[in-house]
Amino acid sequence: MSLTHDEKAGFVRDGIAVRRGLVPENLITRAKSLIDDWVREQMDASQISAYTQRTFAPELGQHPDLLDLFANSGAVELATELLGDIQPVTTTQIQIRIPEETLTTSQPEKAMHVDGVACPHLDPDELRTFSLLVGVVLSDISDPDGGALRYLPGGHQVMARWFRTEWSRGVTEQVPPQIDTESGTPFMGKPGDVLLMHHLVPHSVGNNYTLTPRVMAYFRVSHPHHAQRRLEALRDPWLDYPPLAAITIASPTA
Numbered sequence: 001m002s003l004t005h006d007e008k009a010g011f012v013r014d015g016i017a018v019r020r021g022l023v024p025e026n027l028i029t030r031a032k033s034l035i036d037d038w039v040r041e042q043m044d045a046s047q048i049s050a051y052t053q054r055t056f057a058p059e060l061g062q063h064p065d066l067l068d069l070f071a072n073s074g075a076v077e078l079a080t081e082l083l084g085d086i087q088p089v090t091t092t093q094i095q096i097r098i099p100e101e102t103l104t105t106s107q108p109e110k111a112m113h114v115d116g117v118a119c120p121h122l123d124p125d126e127l128r129t130f131s132l133l134v135g136v137v138l139s140d141i142s143d144p145d146g147g148a149l150r151y152l153p154g155g156h157q158v159m160a161r162w163f164r165t166e167w168s169r170g171v172t173e174q175v176p177p178q179i180d181t182e183s184g185t186p187f188m189g190k191p192g193d194v195l196l197m198h199h200l201v202p203h204s205v206g207n208n209y210t211l212t213p214r215v216m217a218y219f220r221v222s223h224p225h226h227a228q229r230r231l232e233a234l235r236d237p238w239l240d241y242p243p244l245a246a247i248t249i250a251s252p253t254a
Ligand SMILES: O=C(O)CCC(=O)C(=O)O
Pocket: 053, 095, 096, 097, 110, 115, 148, 149, 203, 204, 205, 216
């Protein structure tokens, strides 16, 4: 399992790589059935806001059938190829966008942000950053209005510049104004597709106006040194990506 030179160059330029159909069907079926059971039997409708901020199915965060989506699908190899070395991944985040029509309370949208910086539910001084977000599609996402994740290709460069020149700890804005107003590219896909997204790519998510829940499993992957240099990694987008050094040197705007 490996990324082509074009995929790596695309990742340097856009902050994104997508591998369609990477996760085998049996892993998707097991994960989906666990989540469906949780929704039917354990989901508390009054907690939709809290699940949206953190994770749906918190009880399943360390379930081996969910961790397998990353560990036994080839995704771990792709992440390691980008970062050189990774910290073990021990939890899964499940994000469901519930069809508006079936909601009894509203599900908050998420404005453009990068994860772990100035999160509305965290102390603005606290950084909960990582190096790479890996998203596994668990439902059919064929309508951009179906609660698709929206990302800004190339936004990692803008964010790094903002962190270097304007931002400081305690700032409550999540992104600079020119990014806040962007609507982003919807990430569409089918169960088993995998998104590899640089930690500085801004993204948002809106309501689901279809009749089908949109389900994603996310894995937050860190370079082993990330925790000791969170601030530096916000300002230098390639600090956590030593294997990409040759490509980033060849394209200096990256
Ligand atoms: O896909 C989603 O629901 C949004 C995930 C996200 O942006 C987050 O959890 O920070």
